[in-house]
Amino acid sequence: MANTVVIGVEGDAALYMIDLDAKTVEPIEALGQDALLKANAIRSTGAPVINGINFAVKVAQAPALSAGHFDGH
Template identity: 40%
Template sequence: MTKVVIIGIEGESGLWVADLGAGTVTKAPQMAASTLEIANEPNSTGAAITKGINLAVVAASAESLSGGYMDR
């Protein structure tokens, strides 16, 4: 079963689609008045919405994750 994660990042407009099965992350197409776009509106004011997320961390680069900087 493919698992897909929709990601909204603070300070960035629009949403991202991470397809865990395919190993890809792509910009979500702009969807006028879609449920996801409406749900993403609080992101512009700094609100966070999580559903089914056990851990989420924003890092500057993949190297900072693999270097162990995020585990302290």
């Protein structure tokens, strides 16, 4: 899992592990993992936690992204 990203989305308390090589997304438990637990606590205050990601954006619909249109809100 060299190409793995952990992501949390505003409005969803869960954290997800994305394995870019395997092209999978799985919910993960932050409990018992100090770094994830700390990051999850920080993100619960509304602050972003970014490490090693140089671009990320939440889009309303996948078709809008694939059509080349992008909702930056």
